[in-house]
Structures are given as C-alpha cells and as structure tokens.
Amino acid sequence: xxxxxxxxxxxxxxxxxxxxxxxxxxxxxxxxxxxxxxxxxxxxxxxxxxxxxxxxxxxxxxxxxxxxxxxxxxxxxxxxxxxxxxxxxxxxxxxxxxxxxxxxxxxxxxxxxxxxxxxxxxxxxxxxxxxxxxxxxxxxxxxxxxxxxxxxxxxxxxxxxxxxxxxxxxxxxxxxxxxxxxxxxxxxxxxxxxxxxxxxxxxxxxxxxxxxxxxxxxxxxxxxxxxxxxxxxxxxxxxxxxxxxxxxxxxxxxxxxxxxxxxxxxx
Amino acid sequence: xxxxxxxxxxxxxxxxxxxxxxxxxxxxxxxxxxxxxxxxxxxxxxxxxxxxxxxxxxxxxxxxxxxxxxxxxxxxxxxxxxxxxxxxxxxxxxxxxxxxxxxxxxxxxxxxxxxxxxxxxxxxxxxxxxxxxxxxxxxxxxxxxxxxxxxxxxxxxxxxxxxxxxxxxxxxxxxxxxxxxxxxxxxxxxxxxxxxxxxxxxxxxxxxxxxxxxxxxxxxxxxxxxxxxxxxxxxxxxxxxxxxxxxxxxxxxxxxxxxxxxxxxxxxxxxxxxxxxxxxxxxxxxxxxxxxxxxxxxxxxxxxxxxxxxxxxxxxxxxxxxxxxxxxxxxxxxxxxxxxxxxxxxxxxxxxxxxxxxxxxxxx
Amino acid sequence: xxxxxxxxxxxxxxxxxxxxxxxxxxxxxxxxxxxxxxxxxxxxxxxxxxxxxxxxxxxxxxxxxxxxxxxxxxxxxxxxxxxxxxxxxxxxxxxxxxxxxxxxxxxxxxxxxxxxxxxxxxxxxxxxxxxxxxxxxxxxxxxxxxxxxxxxxxxxxxxxxxxxxxxxxxxxxxxxxxxxxxxxxxxxxxxxxxxxxxxxxxxxxxxxxxxxxxxxxxxxxxxxxxxxxxxxxxxxxxxxxxxxxxxxxxxxxxxxxxxxxxxxxxxxxxxxx
Numbered sequence: 086x087x088x089x090x091x092x093x094x095x096x097x098x099x100x101x102x103x104x105x106x107x108x109x110x111x112x113x114x115x116x117x118x119x120x121x122x123x124x125x126x127x128x129x130x131x132x133x134x135x136x137x138x139x140x141x142x143x144x145x146x147x148x149x150x151x152x153x154x155x156x157x158x159x160x161x162x163x164x165x166x167x168x169x170x171x172x173x174x175x176x177x178x179x180x181x182x183x184x185x186x187x188x189x190x191x192x193x194x195x196x197x198x199x200x201x202x203x204x205x206x207x208x209x210x211x212x213x214x215x216x217x218x219x220x221x222x223x224x225x226x227x228x229x230x231x232x233x234x235x236x237x238x239x240x241x242x243x244x245x246x247x248x249x250x251x252x253x254x255x256x257x258x259x260x261x262x263x264x265x266x267x268x269x270x271x272x273x274x275x276x277x278x279x280x281x282x283x284x285x286x287x288x289x290x291x292x293x294x295x296x297x298x299x300x301x302x303x304x305x306x307x308x309x310x311x312x313x314x315x316x317x318x319x320x321x322x323x324x325x326x327x328x329x330x331x332x333x334x335x336x337x338x339x340x341x342x343x344x345x346x347x348x349x350x351x352x
Numbered sequence: 353x354x355x356x357x358x359x360x361x362x363x364x365x366x367x368x369x370x371x372x373x374x375x376x377x378x379x380x381x382x383x384x385x386x387x388x389x390x391x392x393x394x395x396x397x398x399x400x401x402x403x404x405x406x407x408x409x410x411x412x413x414x415x416x417x418x419x420x421x422x423x424x425x426x427x428x429x430x431x432x433x434x435x436x437x438x439x440x441x442x443x444x445x446x447x448x449x450x451x452x453x454x455x456x457x458x459x460x461x462x463x464x465x466x467x468x469x470x471x472x473x474x475x476x477x478x479x480x481x482x483x484x485x486x487x488x489x490x491x492x493x494x495x496x497x498x499x500x501x502x503x504x505x506x507x508x509x510x511x512x513x514x515x516x517x518x519x520x521x522x523x524x525x526x527x528x529x530x531x532x533x534x535x536x537x538x539x540x541x542x543x544x545x546x547x548x549x550x551x552x553x554x555x556x557x558x559x560x561x562x563x564x565x566x567x568x569x570x571x572x573x574x575x576x577x578x579x580x581x582x583x584x585x586x587x588x589x590x591x592x593x594x595x596x597x598x599x600x601x602x603x604x605x606x607x608x609x610x611x612x613x614x615x616x617x618x619x620x621x622x623x624x625x626x627x628x629x630x631x632x633x634x635x636x637x638x639x640x641x642x643x644x645x646x647x648x649x650x651x652x653x654x655x656x657x658x659x660x661x662x663x664x665x666x667x668x669x670x671x672x673x674x675x676x677x678x679x680x681x682x683x684x685x686x687x688x689x690x691x692x693x694x695x696x697x698x699x700x701x702x703x704x705x706x707x708x709x710x711x712x713x714x715x716x
Numbered sequence: 717x718x719x720x721x722x723x724x725x726x727x728x729x730x731x732x733x734x735x736x737x738x739x740x741x742x743x744x745x746x747x748x749x750x751x752x753x754x755x756x757x758x759x760x761x762x763x764x765x766x767x768x769x770x771x772x773x774x775x776x777x778x779x780x781x782x783x784x785x786x787x788x789x790x791x792x793x794x795x796x797x798x799x800x801x802x803x804x805x806x807x808x809x810x811x812x813x814x815x816x817x818x819x820x821x822x823x824x825x826x827x828x829x830x831x832x833x834x835x836x837x838x839x840x841x842x843x844x845x846x847x848x849x850x851x852x853x854x855x856x857x858x859x860x861x862x863x864x865x866x867x868x869x870x871x872x873x874x875x876x877x878x879x880x881x882x883x884x885x886x887x888x889x890x891x892x893x894x895x896x897x898x899x900x901x902x903x904x905x906x907x908x909x910x911x912x913x914x915x916x917x918x919x920x921x922x923x924x925x926x927x928x929x930x931x932x933x934x935x936x937x938x939x940x941x942x943x944x945x946x947x948x949x950x951x952x953x954x955x956x957x958x959x960x961x962x963x964x965x966x967x968x969x970x971x972x973x974x975x976x977x978x979x980x981x982x983x984x985x986x987x988x989x
Binding site: 114117160164167168170171172174201205208209212213215216221224225236237239240241243244245246247248249250251252255284285288289291292293294295296298299302303307308 | 431432433434436437438439440441443444445447448449466486490492493494495496499500502503644646647653654656657660692695696697700703
Binding site for chain 3: 086090093094097222235239242243246247250294297298299300301302303304305306307308309310311312313314315316
C-alpha cells in the first residue's frame, strides 16, 4: 500500500480536538461507566459530588465544560422537578419542615431528594461527557477490532443510521400527507391525528425494505465467519490500558464495599 | 425431535434440582403475609431461587445441545441476515416511538417496545432479548443527541425480558390471527379471559392495592368487618374500586373487540400483553426505585406520591404504580404489533426464522 | 461459466412455479442481455442465476445451477458472494447503511471477504476508477443523488472482483452520460473474463454492449441468440420490449425505400467513439 493510501486511510478516522477527545473510545467508555456506577454505588453526597467534580474537570480539559453542564442540567431538569415534589412531600419522615395543605415537607424527604439529584447529575454528566467526546462509529469499530462480532457491530452502526433516517422518512411522509390536506399543526388533538396516520406508513415502509437490504448485504458476503481487517484504527496505549484496569479494580472495590455495608445506606 | 425432548428434560431436571437445593439452603421460607402489603415476606427469596433456576436450566440446555451437536443452532438459527437487518430498524422504531409518544401524550403508554416484540415474534426469544438489551444500551451509550437518553440503560434487563417473552408467545402462536371464529368459540375465549383476569384480580391485584388482609369483598362493599378487625380506610376502598373497575373495563373492551372483529386472536394477544405487563412491572420496580428514586418525570410520579402518602414504602409504591401502568402499556403495544403483523405480507413474514410459527401455516 | 439447467423455481409459500425449464449458459467474458415484459420473471431469473434463490429467499429450485463447474446447491450465501454478485434496481436498499464515506461503502464487500487491508484498498480503488467516482469518495453515501447512488452501488459490487456479475436494471436512475459510463465499465470488465447478465429496458444500451440477448416471457426463455438478431426481430415489440433506436430507424428507412446500410455505418462510427 502506498504512502498516499496510508495517509488517505488515516484521514478517514475522525480527528480528536483535545487530549480527552483523542483518548481511545474504550477508555472513555470505561470512565463513564465507572463514574456513573460509582456514583450510584457510593451513595450519600460526598461520593457523587466528587465524581461530578471529576467529570466537569475532564470536560474542561476537553474544552466542553460549559456545554456539558448546560445539556446535563436540561436533561435532568424534568426529572429533578418530579423528584423534589414527590420525595420532599411524601416520603415518610418525622422532621416536618413546613406544610402545604395536606402535604408535609420532611427533612428526610429533602435528604432523599438531594441524594437522588446528585446521583442523577453524576450519572448524566459522566455519560454525557462520553457522548460528546466520542464518535459513536469509531467506538463500535474499535470494539470490533478488539473482537466484537461483526454482526453486533453492524447492528450498532446500522441503528446509528436508522434512527435519523426514520425521522427523515417521517418528515417526507408527513410532507406528502400535508400535501394531501392532512392537518398537522394546531391543537394537541389535531397533532395527534396528524401523527397517527404517519406511524403506520413509516413503520411499514421501513420493514418492507428489510428483504431487499438483507439480500444486498448477503451479496457482499455479510455474515461470513471470521475476522475482518478494518481500514483504520483509533490508537490505544499501554498507559490507557493500565488506566482501564485500575478503574475496573476501583469499581470492584466499590461493589464489595457496598455489599459489605461500608457506604451509607441508600434511603 | 427426540434430541430436543432430551434437552428439555435435562433442563427441567436441572431447574427442579436448583429449586430443591435452594429451598434447603435457605431453610424454611417465611410465607406469612406482610401486614402492609399482603405479600408473603419470603417473596424475594422465592423470586431469586426461581431466577437462578431458570438461568441454570438455560445453561444446561445449551450445554446439552453442544454435547449433542457441537453447535448452538437453537440460538444461531434465530440470527440470520434478515434478522440482523431487522434489528436496527426495530431499535429505531423503539426509540422514535418511545420519544415522540411519551412526549406528546402524558399517559403511561410509552410504546417503546414495539420493535423488541416484533423481533421476538418473528425471529425468536433470544433474538428478541438481544434486541431489547441492545436497544437500551445503544439508546444511552451510542446514540448522539438529540436521540440519546441517559435513563434507558439501567432498564435493559426489562427490555431483555420483554423480548424473551414475546419470542416465546410468538412461538406458541399467541399472535396468530384467527379470523371468522364462530361466535361460540368467541364466547368461550372471552369467558376464559374474564376468568383469568378475575383470578389475577381477586387473588393478586385487589389485596395488594388495598392492603387488605381480610376478605376483599367485605372491603369493597363496605360490609361489616369481623370482630376485632379494624375497618378499612376509605382511601383503600376507593383504590380497590379503581383497580376493580380498570380490570372490568379492560375485559369489557376485549369482549367488544372480539364481537366487532370476530378474531379470536385478540383474546390471546390480550392475555399475552397482560402477562408481559405484570412481569415487566415486577422486574423494573427495583431498578426504578433504587436507581432513580422511583421517579420518571411523567404523570405517574403523582401516583407514586399518593401511594407513599397512604403509607407504602418506596419500593411498594413504585411496584403499585408499575402494576397499573405497565399492563396497560404492554397490552396496547401487543395489539399494535398484532396490527403490524396483519399489515405485513405473508411472504415477508415467512422468511424470518420464526415467521411461520408466528402467523400459522401458509395456505396454497 | 455460469449454467442453469432445466431450472424451475417456486417461491416459499406459493404453489405455482414462476420459472419453467430454464436453460441458460453464460461463458466467461460473455455479455448477455435479458429483456422481457414486466412480471415475466426477469428479477426471479436474476435471483436464481445468482444462487440467492433458494439460498437466501428460500423456495424450491428444480434443476441445477453450476458456477465454474461447482454445483451451487447447498452453498452458503457468503460462498456464493465470492463467485457471483447480483445488483438490484433500488439504490437505497443496495446501500449498506453503515459506511461513513463512499470509499468505505465500496470497500465493504472486499473487507467482508476477510481480505488484508492492502488488497481491500486496491480492489476499491480499481472499482472507483472503473466508474470514475474519484471526486465523491469522501461523500456521505446517504447524501448522494439517485444516479450517484446507483454508480456507487455498482462499484461496490465490482470491488468484490466476482467472476460473474448479474445486474437488474443498473441504469434505471442514470442519465445518458451515466448510462454510457456504465456500458464502458461493463465492457472493460468483460474483457477481463468476467461474465455478465444484464436485465434492462434500455435496449439501446444492450444493443451496443451485449453479444447475446435472451428474452423471457411467462417464466420461460422465449428467445436466445446473438444480440443483433434478437433485437432486430420485429416480433420483439409483441413481448412489450421496445426495440433499440437503431432497429427502429433501420426498419423505418427500409420501409421508405432507403438503403439501411447508411444506419449500420453510422452505428459503427458511434461504437468506435
């Protein structure tokens, strides 16, 4: 293979904008998993807040701290409101802080709400950091290089394409229906009536394509047993390998600690 | 065929062995009812032993198959190219419907398992299970915004169970359309369903929701309780009526459907959806209460709050909410899948690994 | 060589056969055109000749399919893929859906064959060159025009370096320039010893390209002979097949009393250009 070809192939891999972006996707995935599982296992306030700080610091290295915090808050907000309303006012507790009508706000309820909130924030920011700094396609292909079956890799990659493609298809069908006079704007009921006739054709047209698409794939030797030699690779390093091992060990320690009752019990 | 029976037998023996060993190891199982919930105290232990038994039985089944044939055909046959191509589309259907429907309508009908159930029915239980698990994991870890949701991944076990059940029901023919059934058989079908719902309701739902340790009918009809038993609180009487009305309404709806469409398949789909809903609620409530504090950000949170106010702990409250919303969601979803199967051509379905058993033998 | 003998085929779940007693033989380097009215069984014939029916779609095949001397019965689809490829009309379903760039889309087939990277790249480059796709190799395959998609689809098949290529309406979305490009690429391909079967409505394309033409009607082969002879046959129109422009012109001139040799000479000039 010529040097030109080698350079071309290298250019197909997505670039990394920051040192954090350039980490191998598996490392970032392990980080996200250990961080979110850790926040959940440790419980209390100190653990999740420490993890939250770590995640935001990593995001700062990646140059996306502001964006990450904004998106995580947005995602967690609806649940946060529910958590607060439900837990504060209805958890059984003895220390009543104030009352609104028949509902008593207990300090136990506030405590529970607080712990749940920091846990949720830690989970959504750590996973969000992974999502914002990792090209999903590279992640899947890296997994395949490490031994993931090419069929699983296909399913993951194809889903990546299938979801936006289906939304686009829905848009096309909706435009066609609108051209035939179907009202799609307006009150909730009108919108519902506009969405319902969409569901059938979108689902059915996606499904009937399965036959031709699977034939086309089989013609291209899909499902042939054995490994494939992928065109490009995301670099990995021994220090990242060590980091992943250390993180998984920490996770194991956390699981054992939780089972042994070392951490504060979840309310 | 004989080989399959051997495998099934060996697996069954393994299951029974685990059960016996498990019960002996644990000692006597406390079957006295918890005064708050009406559920036996040893419930968790029973469930754990059953789950371990199932897993061991599955492993033994596969090991026997490997010893017999050196392959895992019962699993790999479910994953031909057509299934592999279908799975991403099914996952996309899950995610898009799950996001739009739950956002647009505030009722607890999520419709985010349609793809999983479709794959289960068409390709088999393992394929359905894999679809469910992958769907939730991809939804959280692989999809970028705006489609990504960080809350799906912990529930992947529920999705796996949904796929498994759908595959089993599909193989057993629960999704077959049985058009032009004579009225006599329709009536029998409706009666059987009504009986099943009545049994589940009277011995399961009603005591659980009303925290009743005494006669449920006394509770519902304000009869005088026996000497020394406290009178039931009004909120439980109302709850009891609510649940009873829901169950009766569902059965009436099914009877109407049977009468209009004259397709006995609807009765099978109804029962399958109900079972799936109950099992899903049982599996998801620990995840929901421990990971998310029982909160989902939708209207059902008010229900959880109400149950907690009435004195239930978080886990029980979440389970009660789940047992109300999940059967509704899953039954509706099962009917949607039934409709989709009806709309797809026979030729298309027959090419999938389990297609023929799912919709019945082809004519002509 | 690809050979079908006494082939009759029935789809799964159907009682009636759609192909009856088909005898078809395509030698290495031959370009065979396939014409016929709609619903005559052209697409089914393409599926059967590639072995996908019954290997992938099920159904029952009576008779035999032999590819390079080896019986195709019982072969796995990926084994068939190493020998024969078939392309269908709709470029949207021909797309794999998992490639980020056109280059990766075209390289997918060789990669699936388990080839080392150098070999994959070489085959991809070769196919790209054949169809002049260099300018779009970095584009997103989902965002191409219909014509570009179709060219990428054909290139993806050629990158497998199959001995036998079957194409069902490969130029449906192409303009005349694109059609000519495909014709040249296929002619060059046949020169390397690849056998080609091309189902088409555009008989003009077949006219300049094919050595042989077969016509299918009602699931049977009703014409099989040298291209010029079959395409000039006036009864071809009864089969719902539009004769090529050259044949129509020749007939019109002959009817008007003008020497048709004029047209033949002009056609020869066109072929050289």
